Amino acid sequence: MDSAREPVPFEVFEEGVYLHGTKADLEVGEVLTPGRESNFEAGRVMNFVYFTETLDAATWGAELAAGPGRGRIYLVEPSGVFEDDPNVTDRRFPGNPTRSFRSREPVRVGELLGWVDHPPEKLQAMRDGLASMQRDGTAQIDD
Template sequence: MTDEPRPFEVHESGALFHGTKANLAVGDLLVPGRGSNFEAGRTTNYVYLTATLDAATWGAELAAGDGRGRIYIVEPTGALEDDPNVTDKKFPGNPTRSYRTTEPVTIVGELMDWTGHSPDRLQAMRDGLAELKRRGLAVIDD
């Protein structure tokens, strides 16, 4: 791929994705109750996934850790609900096609040929998130 991911564009494969820096393998399960990708010292109650490459890319780029960003192709084992962190709070409806579940999610593959956001967009996102945190508004509904 050569272009940055486009917001709200569902990936042509129809797959669901999970962006992270964790080094995982096909067959591994993502389960709630582990450390958050985005807030040190926080345990997450959900596993988050998306149908858009843009949202998965943000997850891979912004996740905590020193490893490279990874985008895994995943299959949920249970029911999904819209992710309230972006649904209606930031965008009416669910155009990011972002979901969460309290059930395990199976890794079925890894997307290898993805392109990240430009350095300027990535820094702007980091700056915006830092400002929200500074103001006490970086609240994750988990």
């Protein structure tokens, strides 16, 4: 699937379509499972797979993920139950406007091509904000 539109905060990409942003180089059809290293915290193994229905949140994931290589956005198909991601739901935003979820079950991936990055100044502002949260100890992941 190809998407050349700019990400819009809180806008659902396509109803019922889930996205995962990362720098991991995955093959179409591969299964993404919990137990992989965090995209954002070196040395931390994650207990969940995280995904979203918004292109904006997936784009942030692809742009901010640690590691070498280009960011990628994958279309993901959950294989089991999933829940709202408590890292953003009600903690950072009332309800779940980012439509962010997590699951202990595997998800199958397909790649979304042609997505558009956030503007460089917006990306830098986000990186600065995250660095500040890490310095203050408020960047905890509830996993």
